[in-house]
Amino acid sequence: MAEPVYEMPAFRDETLKVLAPGHTYKTVTDDISGVVLRRPYDRRWFVIMAIAFSLVSVLHLAIAYLLLRGVGVWGINVPVMWGFAIVNFVWWIGIGHAGTLISAILLLLKQDWRTSINRFAEAMTLFAVACAGMFPLLHLGRPWVFYWLMPYPNTMDLWPQWRSPLIWDVFAVSTYGTVSLIFWYVGLIPDLATLRDKAKNSIARTIYGAMAMGWTGASRHWHRYKMAYLLLGGLATPLVVSVHSVVSFDFTIAVLPGWHSTIFPPYFVAGAIFSGFAMVISIAIPLREWYGLKGFITMRHMDNMAKITLATGMLVGYGYMMEAFMGWYSGNPNEMFTQLYNRPFGPYAHTYWMMLGCNVLAPQFLWFRYFRQNMFWLFIISILVNVGMWLERYVIIITSLHRDFLPSSWSMYHGTIWDYMTYYGTIGFFLFLFFLFVRVLPAISITEMRELVHETQHHGGGHHVGAHGTAAPTSEGGA
Amino acid sequence: MHGHDEANTHGLYGVLAEYDSPEELLSATQRAHAAGYRKMEAYTPFPVDGIAEAMGFEKNGVAPIVLTFGLLGGLTGFGMQWYSAVVSYPLNIGGRPFFSWPAFIPITFELTVLFAAISAVVGMLALNGLPKPYHPIFNAPVFDRASADGFFLCIEADDPSFDREQAHRLLEETSPRSITDVGLTSVPAQETMATRREGIAR
Structure with missing residues (x-):
């Protein structure tokens, strides 16, 4: 065959390969399924689960008290009726976006380094969406009638208000949750078949077997499977962009100073990917360390993810700059007050400057390879970004609401203990689900790792890349 | 046989x-x-x-199924909003048009994706004859x-x-x-x- 084969420059750094050398079909299968099937329980896992489950109990308590007493237990009051609930909702849903970006967009872009991180990033998406979905529902005040948000034939003879971005949000988030779940499940089917065939325990074999639905790996099945997976990737790509755009419409459709801005959709999407990659990094570092997965989640992955964090962080920084500029350029006194005085120098100035420190300053270290490849510093930076992105939503929501057009209705907002308990509770819920996932399902796609083994064998360790296949040539190509 | x-x-x-x-x-x-x-x-x-x-x-039937259901989802979403806002429950708000189609686009898009994605998975499994435990x-x-x-x-x-x-x-x-x-x-x-x-x- 006359396919163009070009030689890639050898990696300057051997650690920048997508897969440690020496892996075969058998070793990737055994190593990754072994984390689920063979590995004994270790103390670190118990400690994390204990902490996480304690926080889940705190969440239960906070929700029970909320249902008992009503949303008044939270700090929300006129004029700030969107407090922690919406801050947390936007924060969690944003975190989820990296999972879809990795699994769908990098799939379409044929980036081979997505392979080791897509599975757990997708799991992260699902769990983040589960946490996100909780907040608007609880914020309803009467969450047990949440189905009023959906169009259904009802005795009240009412329809949802289609012109409201809040209803768009219901559709966007529920579609996103559903599509993320089925995308993740479709990716899991062949791996569940592997677990079915590897499991010694008959209960495990039955459960994995039922979930694998009798997958045999027949070539006709793979043919349809690949097409379905590719189409799901193609559908999820515009979906992920639409979801955070719709979330940003919750703000921009309102005429509030600091919200009514056309930069919001792209700036929110960039922020979502920024925070999501930071969360993937925060999770990947302990995961690869504790479960012996450094051969799969290599320095190349960490390096590329750090670069994406840097790039999206710069976009977010540009967003902040443009918000301030447009506030000034609009000539609108309320915009100017919000953007140029109240945010940087008002009563919430500390959150604004902390946000800039975490989201704009901290990622600048990622220009240097030392910080991208030093797991301690990378972890610190990723945590700072997570904190910073939470503060960003706090700044956007609280500073715009607490001082709008009418100074007589200005007020201050502070979260109460129940706000904090609910927020930290969802972090516990997220960690609980994630660490449970790591022990019951393969955290890395075994099937795609076998494909990667095949490609690296085929192409001499990734240095020679043909025109076909999914190999992405260089370590520098990712960011 | x-x-x-x-x-x-x-x-x-x-x-x-x-x-x-x-x-x-x-x-x-x-x-x-x-x-x-x-x-x-x-x-x-x-x-x-x-x-x-x-x-x-060479061919598998997945793509036509996804296209069909994607279009169906889009029509469902748009049709539902049109019917409710124009026919079933028209609300006159300051004389604005009932058929305010730009506001219907986000939900139309979401339902297109939802229908297409579900049909991709269900269609793939059905054509493969799965679930088939034995x-x-x-x-x-x-x-x-x-x-x-x-x-x-x-x-x-x-x-x-x-x-x-x-x-x-x-x-x-x-x-x-x-x-x-x-x-x-x-x-x-x-x-x-x-x-x-x-x-x-x-």
Whole structure:
């Protein structure tokens, strides 16, 4: 065959390969399924689960008290009726976006380094969406009638208000949750078949077997499977962009100073990917360390993810700059007050400057390879970004609401203990689900790792890349 | 349906050969196809490029299903909003138009994606005949490796030109790791298989 084969420059750094050398079909299968099937329980896992489950109990308590007493237990009051609930909702849903970006967009872009991180990033998406979905529902005040948000034939003879971005949000988030779940499940089917065939325990074999639905790996099945997976990737790509755009419409459709801005959709999407990659990094570092997965989640992955964090962080920084500029350029006194005085120098100035420190300053270290490849510093930076992105939503929501057009209705907002308990509770819920996932399902796609083994064998360790296949040539190509 | 020789194929699902690499499987498939076998299937731990062409199939019905349901989802979303805002429950707010279609776009888009995505998964599974917890191929003890590191080719007994001896001879020429007869039922066929394998061990 006359396919163009070009030689890639050898990696300057051997650690920048997508897969440690020496892996075969058998070793990737055994190593990754072994984390689920063979590995004994270790103390670190118990400690994390204990902490996480304690926080889940705190969440239960906070929700029970909320249902008992009503949303008044939270700090929300006129004029700030969107407090922690919406801050947390936007924060969690944003975190989820990296999972879809990795699994769908990098799939379409044929980036081979997505392979080791897509599975757990997708799991992260699902769990983040589960946490996100909780907040608007609880914020309803009467969450047990949440189905009023959906169009259904009802005795009240009412329809949802289609012109409201809040209803768009219901559709966007529920579609996103559903599509993320089925995308993740479709990716899991062949791996569940592997677990079915590897499991010694008959209960495990039955459960994995039922979930694998009798997958045999027949070539006709793979043919349809690949097409379905590719189409799901193609559908999820515009979906992920639409979801955070719709979330940003919750703000921009309102005429509030600091919200009514056309930069919001792209700036929110960039922020979502920024925070999501930071969360993937925060999770990947302990995961690869504790479960012996450094051969799969290599320095190349960490390096590329750090670069994406840097790039999206710069976009977010540009967003902040443009918000301030447009506030000034609009000539609108309320915009100017919000953007140029109240945010940087008002009563919430500390959150604004902390946000800039975490989201704009901290990622600048990622220009240097030392910080991208030093797991301690990378972890610190990723945590700072997570904190910073939470503060960003706090700044956007609280500073715009607490001082709008009418100074007589200005007020201050502070979260109460129940706000904090609910927020930290969802972090516990997220960690609980994630660490449970790591022990019951393969955290890395075994099937795609076998494909990667095949490609690296085929192409001499990734240095020679043909025109076909999914190999992405260089370590520098990712960011 | 059994093949032409009832005694030869009785209780037999097919003859299964295992290979170490996708390349070996691919060339064996090409040989079997050239020898006239059509009822055969390759089982691999990951999708292998070129198998579809080697086995002589190209199209799968997934894409048209997804297109159909995507369009249907979009029409459903838009139609639902139009019906409720214009026909069923028109609200006059400051004389603004009832048919404010730009506001209907986000939900139309979301339902397009939702319908298309669900149809991609359900359509793929339905065309594949899944869920199907039992399949005769699972009767072969070596088949465990099809989800790990084994690449399998099964020539099925209901192929019109199937002959057990010939199928064995053909597969042996492709130097597989092993050749196994796959029974239609699990236990008795495995016993006969074990005795038969004595004669065909490479």
